[in-house]
Amino acid sequence: MVVLFAVFLLTLLVFTAVAIVRTDNLFVAVMLTGIFSLLMAANFFVLDAADVALTEAAIGAGITTVLFLGALALTAEHEKSVSTVRWLSMGVVIVTTLILIYATFEKPRLGDPQAPVHQHVAPWYLEQTPELIDIPNVVTAILGSFRGYDTLGELNVILTACIGVLFILGGRRGKHLPSDGKVLPSTAHGLRRHLIPKVVGLLAIPFIVLFGLYIQFHGEYGPGGGFQAGAIVASGIILYALLEGEEKALQAVPRPVLMGMVIGGAILYGAVGIAGIVLGGNFLDYSVLADNPVKGQQLGILIIELGVGITVCGALLSIFHAFATRESV
Amino acid sequence: MNDAIDVLSWVLLAGGGAFVFVGGLGALRLPNCYTRMHAASRTDSMGSILILLGIMLQAGWSLATVKLITILAFLLLTGPTASYALANSALLSGLKPEKSQTDSAEK
Numbered sequence: 001m002v003v004l005f006a007v008f009l010l011t012l013l014v015f016t017a018v019a020i021v022r023t024d025n026l027f028v029a030v031m032l033t034g035i036f037s038l039l040m041a042a043n044f045f046v047l048d049a050a051d052v053a054l055t056e057a058a059i060g061a062g063i064t065t066v067l068f069l070g071a072l073a074l075t076a077e078h079e080k081s082v083s084t085v086r087w088l089s090m091g092v093v094i095v096t097t098l099i100l101i102y103a104t105f106e107k108p109r110l111g112d113p114q115a116p117v118h119q120h121v122a123p124w125y126l127e128q129t130p131e132l133i134d135i136p137n138v139v140t141a142i143l144g145s146f147r148g149y150d151t152l153g154e155l156n157v158i159l160t161a162c163i164g165v166l167f168i169l170g171g172r173r174g175k176h177l178p179s180d181g182k183v184l185p186s187t188a189h190g191l192r193r194h195l196i197p198k199v200v201g202l203l204a205i206p207f208i209v210l211f212g213l214y215i216q217f218h219g220e221y222g223p224g225g226g227f228q229a230g231a232i233v234a235s236g237i238i239l240y241a242l243l244e245g246e247e248k249a250l251q252a253v254p255r256p257v258l259m260g261m262v263i264g265g266a267i268l269y270g271a272v273g274i275a276g277i278v279l280g281g282n283f284l285d286y287s288v289l290a291d292n293p294v295k296g297q298q299l300g301i302l303i304i305e306l307g308v309g310i311t312v313c314g315a316l317l318s319i320f321h322a323f324a325t326r327e328s329v
Numbered sequence: 330m331n332d333a334i335d336v337l338s339w340v341l342l343a344g345g346g347a348f349v350f351v352g353g354l355g356a357l358r359l360p361n362c363y364t365r366m367h368a369a370s371r372t373d374s375m376g377s378i379l380i381l382l383g384i385m386l387q388a389g390w391s392l393a394t395v396k397l398i399t400i401l402a403f404l405l406l407t408g409p410t411a412s413y414a415l416a417n418s419a420l421l422s423g424l425k426p427e428k429s430q431t432d433s434a435e436k
Contacts, residue, residue, distance in 0.1 A: 194417060200410040204403075 002046055003110065009043045024079040030068040037061035050223035051139045054215070058231035063316055066238055070323030133297040135220040143225065144301035148284040152269055155308055159266050162315035169322040201243045208236035216309045220298065226305040230312025237313075238320050246324050253317065261314025268307035272300055338386035345379030352376060362419055363426050366412060373408030377401065 016036045020029050037060030044053035108115035129141045143151050209232075216229030241249030272284070279288040286300025287293035348371050355368020381401045388394045420426075 194414065197410055197414045200406055204407065207403075 006043060006046045006110075009039055009046065013039050013043070024081060025077065026072055026075075026079055027069075027077055029079075030065060030072060033068065034061045034065040037064065051137075051225065051228070054223050054228045055231070058228050058235065059316075062235045063231055063238065063320075066235075066242075067319060067323060070320065074323070074326060132294065133301070134294050135298060135301070137220055137222060139223075140219050140225055140301060140305070144304055145286060145297055148273075148286075148304065151304070151308065152273070152284065155266055155269055155311055158312060158315050159262060162262050162318050165319045165322055169326055198243050201239055205236050205240055208239065209233050212236060216305065217302075219305055220301065226308025226310075227312055229305075230309040230314075231316060233309070234313045234316035234320070237317055241320070241324065246321070250321065255318075255321070258314045258318045258321070261310050262318060265307040265309070265311030265314065268310065269304050272303050272307070276300075334386050338383040341379045341383035341386065345376050345381075345383060348372065348376040348379060361427060362424055363416065366416055366419075370409065370412040373404065373412065377404045377408065 013036060016032055016039060020032045020036065023029050023032070037056055041053045041057035041061060044050075044056055112118075125142050125146060126138060129135070129138045133141045133145055135141055212229045212232035215224035215232055216226065219225035219229070237249060237253060240252065272286070272289075274283070276285040276288055277283055281288035284300075287296045289299050290296035352368050352370075352372035355371070356365050359365045359368055378401065381397050381404075385394050385397050388397065
């Protein structure tokens with residue numbers, strides 16, 4: 001039954017991907033990308049990867065779509081039509097596809113316990129997590145503690161991406177601040193005149209942010225963690241920006257605060273690592289943070305997840321504002 | 330008792346499925362934007378109510394039911410709002426609702 005459902009979802013994914021490539025209306029393509037991410041999230045969930053599914057749904061289907069729409073507002077709605085068929089690229093794509101399909105013949109079957117991925121370090125993680133860290137969600141234990149270096153690297157990737165986007169797009173900030181009484185572009189008003197979406201949206205925002213905090217601090221016990229929580233809180237604030245207009249959202253969470261969040265979260269993560277060295281352990285060794293090594297691990301994971309959540313939330317909001325405040329060219 | 334609950338929940342699930350199917354069919358086949366939107370909003374409201382009620386009967390009195398009620402409340406709040414926002418922006422962007430062909434044929 002699960003296999004049938006997964007095959008159904010994967011078939012839909014293929015159709016969506018083909019439709020994305022074939023359409024030349026970029027708005028349609030953006031919507032289809034959102035659907036693609038949602039299908040992908042459902043597929044992850046079918047495969048019991050609830051953490052990944054949550055991330056995909058929040059970032060892929062939610063925030064990426066908003067960012068694409070923000071970028072689309074700055075450019076044209078239609079793709080430039082290409083009349084000539086590019087035979088070389090077509091050939092490369094076909095050859096790569098055939099190689100990839102051939103490679104799948106060598107793959108182990110779905111859920112095969114003899115598959116190499118289940119023979120390597122995974123059994124060790126599963127056995128040692130209750131002893132060393134004692135939290136129910138092994139995924140959080142792996143991401144936060146066993147693979148803490150990787151997560152620190154991922155966080156720095158997000159930090160770098162945010163800095164890069166701000167360097168490219170954030171240069172012309174402050175052009176239409178409301179203080180000088182200048183007429184704002186119509187998009188800056190948001191949905192202020194539409195009463196029903198506004199009321200319902202404002203009603204939903206506190207619950208969205210609360211749910212984000214739940215995901216943040218419940219990550220040790222259920223699916224979730226800093227990445228998902230940051231994205232959900234950011235989507236709540238982006239909803240506020242869409243409803244009340246750009247400037248109101250910037251008043252609620254000003255740019256300096258956003259910058260502080262982006263940098264502070266990454267520093268918080270790094271500081272936990274340094275604290276490990278100072279207290280006599282290795283970098284990112286949380287065992288020395290408390291009297292009891294297991295308690296220390298739990299404390300360390302809680303703090304680094306908080307750092308991840310703060311940075312992700314700040315970075316997504318900064319990128320959104322960078323797109324939204326830029327005037328159309 | 331259990332059989333009765335099972336039968337009831339399957340009736341609800343099948344009914345919800347029928348609404349979703351009709352909604353999907355309508356979204357594909359109806360002639361213009363507003364009628365398609367009308368069909369699609371069936372999926373949002375009746376489809377989700379019936380399906381979630383059916384799942385709730387299967388879950389019994391448990392935490393899952395509380396979560397399902399929360400999801401239902403969220404869907405009932407956001408679904409019609411989304412339909413409204415879509416119809417409103419279609420109207421504002423200049424798409425006039427047109428009379429159906431049967432109406433004009435009768436006159």
